[in-house]
Amino acid sequence: MVESKNIFEIKNFSIWYGNFQAVKDINLSIKSNRITAIIGPSGCGKSTLLRALNRMNDLIISSRATGQMLFHDVDIYDKDTDVIELRRRVGMVFQKPNPFPSSVYENVAYGPKLRGIKKKSILDGIVEQALIKADLWKEVKDKLNDSGLSLSGGQMQRLCIARSLAQEPEVILFDEPTSALDPISTAHIENLLQELQKTVTIVIVTHNMQQAARISHYTAFMYIGELIEFGDTNTIFVNPVNKLTEEYITGRFG
Amino acid sequence: MSVFENELEELRGNILKLGYMVENAIRDSVSSLVERDTKLAEEVIKRDHLINALDVKIDEECVRLIALRQPMARDLRLITTAMKITTDLERMGDLAVNIAERAIELNQEPQLKPFVNIPKMAKIAQSMVRDALDSFVTGCSRLPYEVIKRDDEVDDLTVKNFEELLAFMIKDPKNIPLAIKRTYVAKYLERIADHATNICEMIIYMCKGKMIRHTEIT
Numbered sequence: 001m002v003e004s005k006n007i008f009e010i011k012n013f014s015i016w017y018g019n020f021q022a023v024k025d026i027n028l029s030i031k032s033n034r035i036t037a038i039i040g041p042s043g044c045g046k047s048t049l050l051r052a053l054n055r056m057n058d059l060i061i062s063s064r065a066t067g068q069m070l071f072h073d074v075d076i077y078d079k080d081t082d083v084i085e086l087r088r089r090v091g092m093v094f095q096k097p098n099p100f101p102s103s104v105y106e107n108v109a110y111g112p113k114l115r116g117i118k119k120k121s122i123l124d125g126i127v128e129q130a131l132i133k134a135d136l137w138k139e140v141k142d143k144l145n146d147s148g149l150s151l152s153g154g155q156m157q158r159l160c161i162a163r164s165l166a167q168e169p170e171v172i173l174f175d176e177p178t179s180a181l182d183p184i185s186t187a188h189i190e191n192l193l194q195e196l197q198k199t200v201t202i203v204i205v206t207h208n209m210q211q212a213a214r215i216s217h218y219t220a221f222m223y224i225g226e227l228i229e230f231g232d233t234n235t236i237f238v239n240p241v242n243k244l245t246e247e248y249i250t251g252r253f254g
Numbered sequence: 255m256s257v258f259e260n261e262l263e264e265l266r267g268n269i270l271k272l273g274y275m276v277e278n279a280i281r282d283s284v285s286s287l288v289e290r291d292t293k294l295a296e297e298v299i300k301r302d303h304l305i306n307a308l309d310v311k312i313d314e315e316c317v318r319l320i321a322l323r324q325p326m327a328r329d330l331r332l333i334t335t336a337m338k339i340t341t342d343l344e345r346m347g348d349l350a351v352n353i354a355e356r357a358i359e360l361n362q363e364p365q366l367k368p369f370v371n372i373p374k375m376a377k378i379a380q381s382m383v384r385d386a387l388d389s390f391v392t393g394c395s396r397l398p399y400e401v402i403k404r405d406d407e408v409d410d411l412t413v414k415n416f417e418e419l420l421a422f423m424i425k426d427p428k429n430i431p432l433a434i435k436r437t438y439v440a441k442y443l444e445r446i447a448d449h450a451t452n453i454c455e456m457i458i459y460m461c462k463g464k465m466i467r468h469t470e471i472t
Binding site for chain 2: 240
């Protein structure tokens with residue numbers, strides 16, 4: 001593997017919901033063009049940490065962050081951060097496929113339109129390219145005007161990935177992207193992520209440890225808000241250093 | 255204990271059982287030679303299929319555990335180690351059979367000279383097998399490292415044995431057929447000790463997650 005630079009540097013980073021500290025003093029680097037998986041039991045703060053990477057937690061009124069979250073060496077929690085632009089560069093795909101209640105085409109074209117792209121020929125190109133990259137083009141090219149909600153679960157999730165890709169993001173955050181999908185659709189998405197990783201940095205939260213083992217290059221294990229162990233995925237799953245990590249991944253937890 | 259942990263315990267038990275059978279095969283094959291007991295040699299040969307069957311059973315069980323349990327970390331290392339250990343043990347059983355075969359042949363002829371080196375080698379090799387398996391069960395200690403060091407003693411005795419037999423061969427070419435068979439036996443024991451070394455290297459992997467094969471150990 002070619003050396004890769006750190007796209008995110010997380011330094012002494014904490015997230016609070018009111019008096020509750022959901023993420024505790026985390027130090028972590030995310031390498032660009034790699035897949036980083038975050039695993040850990042429910043409530044360990046992994047989704048909170050993921051959402052902190054594009055400030056989705058801002059939407060929760062009581063939340064506040066301390067420490068540094070450097071994206072390309074700039075702290076995204078600075079006052080003058082353009083959060084809209086940040087979320088274009090750092091996209092997100094959620095657990096349940098959530099296409100807009102509009103056509104397949106509109107779902108993908110929505111972001112570029114918001115950015116001010118109006119010319120039909122350019123939008124057509126963006127939509128086609130995003131759908132090709134999301135490995136959905138062949139299935140929907142003849143029904144671009146059908147509702148996004150008419151697609152199957154796996155297709156809807158790929159539509160959401162295409163919607164994100166149309167914004168030309170540098171990073172895509174995935175929060176349990178396959179937990180609502182059957183094994184075939186899951187395998188399809190996993191393959192897709194490994195393809196996308198060549199051009200986009202991927203951070204994925206998953207409950208499925210096998211999934212983390214299958215697709216990620218790096219794995220972070222969190223427990224009660226703390227980062228317990230971070231390392232290359234092979235080490236974490238074959239020979240973890242920390243006892244807690246070992247207990248968790250061998251299913252002897254609690 | 256969870257069902258899975260019970261399965262791992264059973265796997266450990268089967269490895270120990272196989273080790274015990276192999277240890278007996280080595281001991282009996284060498285006795286059959288030193289005591290000139292052809293019946294015992296035939297017994298070792300006859301019993302080998304039990305070792306083979308248990309080897310296959312352990313392998314199948316390991317594959318089943320990997321497929322169905324998707325083991326991680328120390329469980330994964332235990333199961334992969336068991337798969338390699340069982341192969342080494344089965345090979346040791348075959349070498350014991352080879353010793354028994356040479357014993358049957360040698361027992362038909364007058365003895366060239368009393369056995370000195372071979373019983374010594376057998377004793378060390380057997381202790382290596384026993385201690386290797388002990389460390390498989392008792393977990394991580396210095397023992398596997400010590401066992402690996404004992405391999406040098408066996409190697410030295412192999413050379414010594416050969417030199418002594420070579421002198422017999424030079425003295426009288428009529429000694430050659432018997433002397434060669436005795437060098438074979440020493441070679442088999444030397445190989446047995448090598449397999450015990452392999453087992454120890456895998457146990458160190460199981461404990462530490464680090465492959466020390468083909469490196470200088472400290």
